[in-house]
Amino acid sequence: VKDPIRVVITGAAGQIAYSLVYQICSGEVFGKDQSIILHLLDITPMMGVLQGLIMEVEDISLPIVKNVIPTDNEETAFKDVDVALFVGAMPRKEGMERKDLLSANVKIFKSQGIALDKFAKKSVKVLVVGNPANTNCYILAHYAPSIPRENFTCLTRLDHNRAKGQIASRLKISPDLVKNVIIWGNHSSTQFPDVRFSTVVVNGKETSVYEAIQNDNWLKNEFVSIVQKRGAAVIAARKLSSAMSAAKAICDHMRDWWQGTKDNEWVSMGVISDGSYGIEKGLVFSYPIHIKNGKLSIVQDLKLDDWSREMIDKTQKELIEEKNDALTATSSQ
Ligand code: NAI
Secondary structure, three states, X not given: OEEEEEEEEEOOOOHHHHHHHHHHHOOOOOOOOEEEEEEEEOOHHHHHHHHHHHHHHHHHOOOOEEEEEEEOOHHHHHOOOOEEEEOOOOOOOOOOOHHHHHHHHHHHHHHHHHHHHHHOOOOOEEEEOOOOHHHHHHHHHHOOOOOOHHHEEEOXXXXXXXXXXXXXXXXXXXXXXXXXXXEEEOOOOOOEEEOOOOEEEEOOEEEEHHHHHOOHHHHHHHHHHHHHOHHHHHHHHHOOOOOHHHHXXXXXXXXXXXXXXXXXXXXXXXXXXXXXXXXXXXXXXXXXXXXXXXXXXXXXXXXXXXXXXXXXXXXXXHHHHHHHHHXXXXXXX
């Protein structure tokens, strides 16, 4: 068994964390031979609830968990961490304007960014899940300047998995036979789920998704809209946001970052843009990402037609507005 890595989960008393903690502790993400010290951060009123979670971790008795540290203190939470999963955020409340939500989250991610910068390992791998995920990640990175830019990511893997799921169920095949879907842009309803380069295996034969489905109209309209609005559909049905599927997506994202993607395959991740595909440099934008030896790279030279360019520009426009509102909020705090 390898020496322990330190993994922090924020929002640890919430519903995503409740599904996530088991999967992390079971070795599915970092490997069954990788021991873990788990740091669990939440706000002070949730410390009692967190104790319950810790009792459960003890009760499942998993061999790779060396220690669990519950805390409401940012220094304790981020001290020497190798992996930081930012799940906690301020939820949107009834009647709350987008700007108020942004401002509340800027406050959280500014404070946590400063603490991450000060206390985490410089090699820390960061994944932001709490919404608005892309912009929260932007603020976090902004306040953690000593950590390399390529270490910051936000979660769009749930959208990626939803897109795979929709194609698979339309073709009545297993989702792992669907390859190379892309989520471009914001983890919001302006995201662009793109299957123009995706392939599927049907009856043992690999073919493009467009060829297999033979309905461009469905792929350009209904499919896009289902994926964009899936989060809202789950909330409407469950009266709670997606948690089990979000936790699974977090594990997929981190496992692939840790272990890499196959040649000629990619996954979707929000990363800090280097200007690829004409996106504003510095914006946290979801791209097709290939991973080798722990290094993320944006897949280049995929052709954009007029329709996809328009879809990408639309989600970029929303992200620029969000980022500007968040920066305005930071200057007034
Ligand atoms: P939840 O409300 O059940 O849990 C959130 C937890 O965060 C709570 O325990 C709360 O006390 C804690 N928290 C609030 N402020 C904190 C702070 N400053 N420091 C530490 N902890 C803090 O929410 P749930 O369902 O677990 O979702 C968490 C976030 O993930 C939400 O923002 C949600 O919108 C987002 N989400 C993102 C997805 C994505 O694909 N990017 C998918 C699904 C959810």
